[in-house]
Amino acid sequence: MSNIPETGRTPRVQIRLVAIQVLVFSLLLTLGGRLWYLQIRNGEEYTDEAKNNHVQQVVQPAVRGTILDARGVPLADNETRLVVSASRTELMKMKDDGKAVLARLAEVLDMKPKDVADKVRLCDSETPQPCWNGSPYQPIPVTDEATTQQALQIRERAEDFPGITAEPTAVRRYPAPGGSNTAQVLGYLSPVTDEEIKKAENTRSPLLRSDQIGRSGLERTYDSELRGKAGVTRYEVDNLGRVIGEANNDEAVPGAHVVTSIDARVQGVAEYQLNAAMEEARKQHDRNTNQNYKADAGAVVVMESKTGRVVAMASNPTYDPNAWVGGISGKDYAKLTGKDSNYPLLNRAIQGQAAPGSIFKVIPTTAAVNAGYDFNGRYPCPSSYSIGGQVFKNFESQGHGSISLGKALEVSCDTVYYALAHQQWQKDGGNKPKKNPADWFYKTAHQFGLGKETGIDLPNEVTGRVPDRKWKKDFWEANKDGWCKQGKKGGTYVELLAYENCLEGMKMRAGDSVNYSIGQGDTLVTPIQMATIYAAISNGGTMYNPSVGKAVISPDGKTVQEMKPKSHGKLPMDAKTRELIDEALEGVATRGTAAWRFGGWPQDKIPMHAKTGTAEVYGKQTTSWFATYTDDYTIVMTISQGGTGSGASGPFVRNIYDELYGLDKEGNQDLGRALLPKPQKELPKIEKDGSINAPLIKPYVPAKPEDENKQQIAVGRRD
Template sequence: MAVTGSQRSRLRLVVVQALVFSLFATLFVRLYYLQVVGGEGYQAQAANQSVRDIVVQPQRGLIVDDQGRPLVANRTSWVISIDRNILAKLGERQRTELVRRVSVVVGEKPEAVEKRLITCGNEGSVRGSCWNGSPYQPVPVASDVHKDVALRILEQPEDYPGVVAEQQSVRAYPEPFGVNLAHVLGYLSPITEDELDAAQDADDESLNGASSVGRAGIEKQYDAWLRGLPGYRRVAVDSMGRVLGDDSTVESTPGDTLVTSIDAKVQSAVERALKERMLFQRTQFDKVTGRNYVADSGAAVVLEAKTGRVVAMASQPTYDPGVWVGGISSSELERLYSEKAGTPLLSRATQGQFAPGSTWKPFMTAGALKNGYRTDSTLTCPSGVQIGNRVFHNHESSAIGGPVTFAKALEVSCNTFFFQIGYKYWQQYGSDEGNVDAKDPLVAEAKNFGFGSRTGIDVPGEAPGRIADRSWKRAYYDSMKDFYCGIADKPQDAETSDFVYKFAREFCVEGYAYRAGDAANFAIGQGDTIVTPLQLARGYAAISNGGTLFAPTVAKALVSPSGEVLRRFTPAKVGNVKVPKKDMEYIDESLKGVTRVGTMAWKMGGFPLDDVVVRSKTGSAEVYGKQSTGWVASYTDDYVVVMMLSQAGTGSGSVGEGVRKVWEALYGIDGEAVKPADEAIPGLVAPKTLPTFLDDGSILPPVKEKP
């Protein structure tokens, strides 16, 4: 039977109704599944989207001096951050406008803000500017901004969606007595990708992508103790990223306090004396070069003679450690590394290496007295001595008629006396110029006093100095012969001076040879031998304390935020110079003569030497193409004081007055009177006890132990 049109229409309607019913049935089944079966899971996901984890950086531990005076503290700083999750929800125009607004209020270019928003490792990231932290955390784009800027952002959230203004803890430098101490303290900078990966591999929870870590000085050496442990905040946010309230909090743990052996009052006196001498020498005329002294750099070190603890250490030029807070500009960083500015980042006390000049002679005296000479041995002190085909002159010191002893030679700093000793040993043991294994008593004694190797101070980056012996000269020849032979093998051109061409030809043929002149120069601290001021201070401390070599130490103790002493640092004995006691006493008496009647006497007039017995040795080191480096190394039974200035003239002439001022500060000397009440450190030397840390965070000075 044929199907009519009306029946067909009715059939189509039934099919459509069935389809609609099936769609609604599917929808209701799906809604039932989402709301009833899977409701709890989706509810948790929705909650997670409105809750965000924020890392709370810990307050870094304090660094204090031996009396508890803060050398490095903390202060609060306003930080502006941008939430990249909110930024991603904005349109291109809105995003660009928001970045522009933020850049205007923080005083940056929009391009600089954009660079900080890029995750390190992603395309376009710039090391030092990119973000290394959590992708779910607002990215800091400006630190240490003015409070008015932060309030503007907080009061106008509709104009700054996703922009956060909050206070964070940053480093502060209280500068007690005006101290700088930059090279000892060091500085911080943001963690690198490699450091973060290493921390994560080691399960180190104290570091995260927003951490700052120590880069130099004791900030680096004791970074693990100072940094503390971060905390975490879980906060509820709305769709625009605005914080609605705290969900939960894990408090951060502040870092530990580092108590140092530095005394701020002594440090201030040392820094002031060094800077004054440098500025003064620049006004003085150098008759040798026909111009004023350059006085381009200098250093000073004060050690406890019996322990090796560092009481003060200064370097010039220096810098303000506060420039690193909140990020350093590229122009400022370039200046810190600039040779034109004097390379301020270089610590001349531990990294600067200079020829020691005549301050070397007490160690050479010890070597001679152990190898054939006696305290009553005498030699001449002429104006010059013939060694090979060259006459070696006295230079700064004057000739003395008749025989002289070691004591007199040290008093007047007679070069020709020590030239003869170096030459004698070369003739006796090492006239074979190519024998790298030849015995050399003076070289052996220099190494005995620790020269040519690092002291082991707990400040990173220490230089080792150099003993220019036969082995060094052979190694230097092997490394440089191709270069100099390349010059010598070609005809001299216009760019090569006569001196360089002649030197290259001689070096190419016999640059390995350790000649008599090398031995003579070594005996007076000239030639290629170089030391750091710290090494020299450590050597004189060994003379003062009877022969013990210490690894100089800045850290004294680590104290928890609650005041518990976690660890004490005892200076390590790393060697003994093994010089006979009678010889050490002879050298000691000879150096007293240097202060009373020798080359340092004209700077010590009126100083109460009967009450404060200062031994000293001056030195003037010649440097090819530059003015002389001036040294004074001095000590008492309690302290060692060493000061030097590069391109500043004779030792006593350049830094003699500066060294005297340091001694006056240490012992409370006013004119010819010793006033114990004016001593920089109460009781003269720092007590073994530590400062007292109270519950309210205040610090009391240590109690002086009764004798």
């Protein structure tokens, strides 16, 4: 037993308890003070900093779907390239913000250090291209053209290139099978903009900053189907950009395949023959201007007559869509858009507008019948037609006596249409029009679908123009001030024209109606509009919306969404009138203005129908038009400043038909070499693994040219 009294132990224990209590109280007081400091004194500051801890996305782009021709041949696909990328997050951790690393990278890639640095800087309102407009947390591509040797250097010397990767990556490719460029039909890609991202936020196909989207052609029309869905990995990062955790991960879904009605072989032929026609035209002398034809632009459309599906569509001048892959250079962009480029980005098959000349005459022929004229009646075809002292001549001042409307189409007699249009103008009141004039010739043009889009599944189609009374009035109101300022009585032709337009530009004058009746004056059409019209005459009267897309097929081939042909109306003629016009157009190919281009054609096996046209344009050389059809196909070709219809375009349209049907110049058919004697019906098969057993296509080698005398442009024939 201890000898220490119990009362002596108590004060020490109490002292210890008091000390502990003081310590605990002090700690609580300190913590409370600290909490007050953090939450009250500096609460707003720390709240703002906490907001900077957020989720960042790293995107794995989806593999874009392929665009296939009707047999499964890729027109636009993807290829694996060695892409060198830089992680901006890693570079920013370095003392010099990665400048030394980027300089070493530039040396390996044979690039200028500034060019590499510009590639990885972030875009903003003050930063010009090149710059990166995607997420700063994902790798930024520096080049997609690295060589194997360059990639190996980067990977083997990883310590010299922190934050730099060199990986195989899928990038867009336009392979031009068999030489078929198809540029304006396919279109091209470019990076998405902030405005587009915002616009697509609440749609079924939202956009990410890393996305490339279609800017024209099929790439634009079917962008959402082709693009697929990008994979997204979400990281939690602090306000310094350091990753503090991974939120979740969505896997990428590849884009679907778009099957088109284009046949790459026929496309190659169409492009070649259009270019050959323009080159040949430039060799020919224009006696009106005393210089060779300029043939500065042209287009050709090959269409299935019974469905409106486009088998080939070529526009010249053209370009290489691969120039846009990986970002187009300033130099290449200037070549495609500069004043002297002649604008190759334009698809002149749907965006090129010109007066149609005599291929327009199927419309006033129909209008005359609808107005009560007998198709088989007799109509004078003199060498000229006079209105108030103004003489409108038949070409070469040639007369044909009294002929039917069918014969007028066959020999392309202008004066028959001059008289009909003048008579209708007079019936409508002439210079003092009735309150509700019939305007048969103008109304019928609208019923044929002119003056509006055809509905083709390509962007930026133009409408053309029907210069009816409403258009005349609107055009006068928009231009009268300029005309009145420029006009001068008794001045030059231009000054006199402006003077007359200033006074009476709102009126539908006799001369306007007369010129309009033969596809001249202010009338504008596009090749796709005229192809649609002639295909409808061929198929019995149905005007189909022209189409290029045929089906959308899922990456594994299991889901097929086929686009069926759609119609936007019927031709404004009864069956009898259509049959009579059909017979007349057959006569054009066998006896009329196109007959010299179809010598030896097997008319009994493959009935050919045609209409030639040459449009006069003030200040320019004539525009060549050639419209044709069989039971299977409709082909329309036009060449700006190219000369005559049958002369400039005729032989080259014939060459396209020969390749389609496997014909020689004597009309003998070899189905073994025929490219497409009947339109393609079956869709290509896509396997579960996404592979396509596409046929190989050899480059197009044209047959030996016709006799030189036949190939030349006939400068003495307009149609």
